[in-house]
Amino acid sequence: MRMSNLLSQTLREAPSDAEIPSHQLLVRAGYIRQLAAGIFTAMPLAKRSLTKIEDIMREEMDAIGGQEMTMPVVHPAEIWKATGRWEKVGPEMGRFQDRNGRDMVLAMTHEEAVVAIIKDEIQSYRQLPMLIYHIQTKWRDDPRPRGGLIRVREFTMKDSYSLDRDWAGLDLQYANHYQAYFRIFGRCKLPVIAVESDVGMMGGNMAHEYMYLTPVGEDTLLLCDECGYSANRQIAKFQKKSASTEKAKKLKKVATPAAKTIADLIEFLKIPEYQTAKVVFMMAVIQDGNVEKEKLIFAIVRGDMDLNETKLMNAVGAKQLRPAEESEIISVGAVPGYASPIGLKGILVVVDDLIPDSPNLVAGANEDGYHLMNVNYGRDFIADVVTDITAARDGDACPNCSAAMKAVRGIEVGNIFKLGPWYSEAVGATYQDADGEEKPVVMGSYGIGSGRLLASVVEEYNDEYGLLLPISVSPYEVHLVELAGGKKESKEIKETAEKLYQDLKKAGIEVLFDDRDESPGVKFNDADLIGIPLRLTVGHRVLKEGGIETKLRSESEKNIIPLDQAVDNTKETIRRLYDQVEKSLKTVEFES
């Protein structure tokens, strides 16, 4: 590709609304342009990088038996109604009507499209197991896109779906993906860790997220350096210790005027934070038979801890959760700021499992200006559910080995999910087993967003001058710079560079040729910004010595090689760069 004809302009300054490095650099280097919030155009450079990433995904999916297909982006609402997600998913889903007034959906994921196909196509156990995948656009109307390509509304995703007779088959395909995903990220040279994640509403019994650790990430993870435990904060467990072993004392009402928060309370009563009980009011949508009901939940955690809403949702089987309005709290007889479940009826009480081990807590008296001291679980109140509902924090004890865990930020670059038979059952996607019985297909789903992966690679590999792409992800393998200038040798330089460009192409090398009439400074700076790993320079300085200059983007050292060896030498360097990627791959076994 000649840069004189490339649709891509580099910018000296990043747009002021780009904050994180990958966003700034991808825009400055001419890879992407923004059209609207969370909607981007991939310019020719980005398109080539994305294609490389997607080809890596293809190869790794094919290697574990995947077959590529393409499922539609626009779906009739019926298939989403069949799984219940037409109602369940909120405004995040794109909906419109076609010219006949028929409800349509912009796909945000493709489980529905998969079961719509397999319902008709899979009839016998002889067809299973199977693995299908596609690389397709998704639309998710996220309330807050951010960070350039990190979190967008329209994006391309490789999603695969495993189809099996039973859970054992799913376990195998899941383990295959677990390894294949490490290979995909490894080939993109992106360091990732796999952490356990929330299975959410999808049922199933296991999910992992692949996280690239970076401060610009939006998920919080808990990691244990001692034993390797790792989990998304949404589900991270930790060891809790009771702060006190004292005997239960007599319940006592105390006046605590204007002490509505835990901070006020401990200041006023001169007690430690851990000796208080914090009530968090949430409204949860809970399925009760065939009807959905909204219920008020009293979630109680110790005053020094935070409620983990994901854990709470899982504890009560809630479909949705939101903070309760003050009026909703008052309507059950509780007094905001002075609330507790003591003496109240008809509410759903969920307490953290540490509460029964925490004697003599201070809790609200359900009376304006008063709290109760020496509240004890069991004696003074009981809960409908006692389970772990608190959020793990930096420094908390590892659930396996008790060592202090670290809380770090990460970007979710991929996830794998054991769905089970849920979707198949919902739409009657069954197969006939060897015993003659109709059984639902057991599914798994697995996703990697290609744009987010590219952004993460850029986030990992950049310096003050620009991108430093691994060759496996770089839009071109070689950046050829011609410095013809106005010298008397310029004709010779131009011709030499042109011939080298043609020879490199003939040798099957992907070349970006800077044939523009620009000053050396401009060309070198643009080359650094675009970040192709290998740069070749044809200029009078080195041509005098019968050679051309080579330089790796990642190193400052420059070498001169004879012109007649330029193609072979370049091939060799490229091969070495690919080898380095291959050698850095580690096999990661899946341990269940």
Place this chain on the structure above:
RNA sequence: CGGGGUGUAGCGCAGUUGGUAGCGCGCCGCGUUUGGGACGCGGAGGUCGACGGUUCAAGUCCGUCCACCCCGACCA
């Protein structure tokens, strides 16, 4: 949806007490220059986010709305 911020040329920005819009980069032409973002001369490019109001006069004052960014909520 709550909090904060920003909207003036492709990008970054300035614009005074309200008086009819400017700078740098980029872009076009000519010339000089040519190994780390050159220089001179000439030029193109703006319904100042939108709508409404105040005023003789609005980029500037007032109101409403919209878009975009950041934090939070949310996130199959």
